[in-house]
Amino acid sequence: MEEEKKSLNFIEQIIEDDLANGLTREQIRFRFPPEPNGYLHVGHTKAICINFGLGEKYNAPVNLRFDDTNPEKEEQEFVDSIKKDVEWLGFKWDKVLYASDYFQQLYDWAVQLIKEGKAYVDEQPSEVITEQRKNPTEPGVESPYRNRPIEESLELFEKMKNGEFDEGSMSLRAKIDMVSPNMNMRDPVMYRILKRPHHRTGTAWKIYPMYDWAHGESDYLEQVSHSLCSLEFENHRPLYNWYLEQVYDKTKVAPKQREFARMNVSYMITSKRKLQRLIAENAVTGWDDPRMPTISGMRRKGFTPASIRNFIEKVGVAKRENLIELQLLEFCVREDLNKIAKRVMAVVDPVKLVIENYPEGQEEWLETENNPEQEDAGTRKVPFSRELYIEREDFKEEANNKFFRLKLGGEVRLKSAYIIKAERVEKDENGEITTIYATYDEKSKSGSGTEESLRKVKGTLHWVSAKHALPVEVRIYDKLFTVEQPDAEKDVDFLNFINPDSVQVVQGFAEPGLKDVEVGEPLQFQRIGYFTKDQDSTDDKVVFNRTVTLKDSYKPE
Template sequence: MNTKIKKYQNNFIAQIINKDFNQNKHLSFHTRFPPEPNGYLHIGHAKSICLNFELSKLYQGKCNLRFDDTNPLKENVQYIQAIQDDIHWLGYKYDNICYTSEYFSQLYQYAKELIKKGLAYVDHLTKEEIREYRGSLTKPGKNSPYRNRTIEENITLFKKMKKGEFSEGEVCLRAKIDMKSASVIMRDPVIYRIIFAEHHQTKNKWCIYPMYDFAHCISDAIEEITHSLCTLEFQENKLLYNWILKNINIKTHPKQYEFSRLNLEFCILSKRKLSILIKKNIITGWDDPRIPTISGLRRKGYTPDAIKKFCKKIGVTKQNHLIEFSMLEHCIRKELNKTAVRTMAVLEPIKVFLYNLDHDHKEIFVVPNHPNNPDLGSHEIVFTNIIYIDRNDFKEQHNKKYKRLTLGKEVRLRHAYVINAEKIEKDREGNITKIICYCDLNTLGKKTKNNTNPSVIHWISEKNAFPAEFRLYDQLFKIQNPEKEVNFLSYINSKSKIIKNGFIEKKIGQNIQETIERKEKRIFFQFERIGYFCIDEIESKKRQLIFNRTVSLRELWNPKNMN
């Protein structure tokens, strides 16, 4: 066993694989990532992607991407392309791309094999009747009145199903196992149903489609998967997985191993529920930055490395935990702290007039793009007699706890001078429209006459201002675990997206436009004192850029602020 593999022995799945290799020196590791193409991938899928692809790399094996495309009513090529894009963006390459639909002919033959062995039958019970006959955890099921049909009759009926001679829901094919089994899953599960819909791969060739539990294990076997990794909700399904493989004539018998799924605070990970949010226009789509889809996280400004480090940090266990969202934020914050360009932005601008400076006063300051990384270079900022500051950085009334600009109090402009507010102007409604200040030109890089170091605020010159929209994102839900709530829509946070219109530095804005046009690598910014941001490349326009806040400078979220 090489040293790399030894490092992963804290992962219980790696320990199982190590043991398998020790018992079989000729074992060739082969796994797969098998998403249903009925929606976009989310952070929970990222955990599975990282596990499967990293293990295949570690054991010098293979990892397939297999689309579990057995339900044409919910699937389309848009989801197939989005899934491939997400995997590539995360930095992984699959060895083979497969579709369960490729195996429809083989699956059909294996279903007929079960019928011929007396282990499957065509049932005329309705969905509701099947549910009723199945019983419950405390009540055993009872046999269908159609359970004892002859093999010949079942073969004939199954062929009629394939030819489309029954309507949807009129009949189905069920495995004949044990209606009194302690496991509800083993009580004659449905393995084929009728769906009259065009399939994105096979078009109208089929009108019968295998159920997931029937198709999944056989697909694994056809692809000669050695280790089939899935989340704990499929633990009981392993009984059926093994039963099907045992009762058909197929060479490979993969082993299924389960690990805990990812549950993330304040998030919905169910694709069904995410679809509801989209249909009700609560979010803008699968790539909305407020939801934890990989596309949404990417648009918000998360990087592949941050997501992979998060997945590694939470680990692989059999214990279900609700992971703190702050852990995910910590991973991207730690990365952007090292790589994001520092610059200034004003989100809610208010004008400051520096009355002791001439109208044509202009100074150029060269400032670093990162205080601790000279390799990121520098840029120029312009200082003139009229500047913008954030409205939150001024209060008319003096307050001992307020450390920013007030009448009669000094503050320092970042990279520039100390100013003192002396007067204000208001409109008819009483809103402040202008702050009139004195600028002490003897304080560039120096203390004030009183030998003090006043608080520092950010600013942008009126002549150096480039218009921009800023989207500040917070948690979409007010409660810690919305996934558990039946009425999860009643816990939507109305303040999950706040839009501000302000300015960034002109040269920065022009450079970003050129970067977007040339489709170059994204640049991430730390807008000083505000947070980490990235450009929204999808909606940004030439005249106005749109920035998404990736994460605050520190953890600011508090559920009390949502009420």
């Protein structure tokens, strides 16, 4: 039992302590509260896995609650994408809820705070309010409206709600402490005027609650026991608690906010505003571009839910922020794909190979394995003929003894086929090799059981029959940025670090069966990397994205 306690992360320990101090298991409830103003990114995967993972651990419900308090930036498209991402990661929510579900209750509570002398309507511009707050070492300056009569604030607040004032002309502020060292407590704004249609409530509201006011009260209304958020909200916790204290009924559960370190991954950015800039300035093609650190981008690139969840598990739940290596994420992806991806043959930089002593017009369908890592993966048939495509880099006219691929006068085995020997080459006017001519050993067919078939050669090459080849567009993706932390320097535009070679599009050939694979199906192009069929594929054009290379230098601890 002692060993089990040691393995708990600090959030699990908090929950266990709460259970020991009177909280019942039936009272445990979590939530994941994204704002629907963009697509979820790699940083959100940690919050998703923590909240829904705890729900699974404690058999507790988890709400998916959209923090839709800013109609200027929120859209139904983002709501739909967030649902899709959470489901794709393998999690199930208890209820789909919205902060907008509680607009009336939040308004009523705000009226209550005004009546109790704990909130007031301020007619100053936001710039003035910000200036009056000063800084943590300098006392703030009270608004001249801070002590206005309660009835006056009530009347003005109702007129704000009815749309009788212009945007920015006034706001509702909580009356807390203008000399607090915590800037969040210096009479924070609770409501601002926004005459914008809301994606759910339409034009019903002309004022909208600020995040700090809506978030904790929404947690309370849903009886969330543990409100888990990233570290930047740590200084907001006193305000979260102050707001709760104003409405808290002691017979109910008081949500407990606790913070964990957000996840920063090298060569990625996790600011929605900056991700939107990438799209607006055509650095990428959209939210689901495979170079984007969004969940939809990673899904399109071929990452798997299991690999992302395993990555989050390896990263762990920490209290301090640090930079996680992209190589760890790719290691987890590669580890999962190695188990599940079908091995197929494709050539991305083709050169023709003609087997001169193979009968013209003859073809064979040879048996090859689907995945040696899976016992029940089975085999499939691939066509073989006199003319093939191989990778250009797999051939050299002359090479030393460390080059185990094909060279003039040398032998290699063609995967699941025959041993061949390169005899001569044909070149164009620029000296580029256009055709390699070879001979084959008819008795060396893989799996034939003959003595010749069992003889060993050091190299094995993948190939595609030219007659049967499926033309494919292959998108070779690399890091979107050239530096580990592209937005680390405030004075340098992160767009300066865009990698000009983040995607290379090449035309290749693949075995014909790949025309019928499903979009998103994981594949290993043998000896090249892991790939997946892209959604841009049509009947006339088949597109594959590279997910990750076969190997890298990352060494797991």
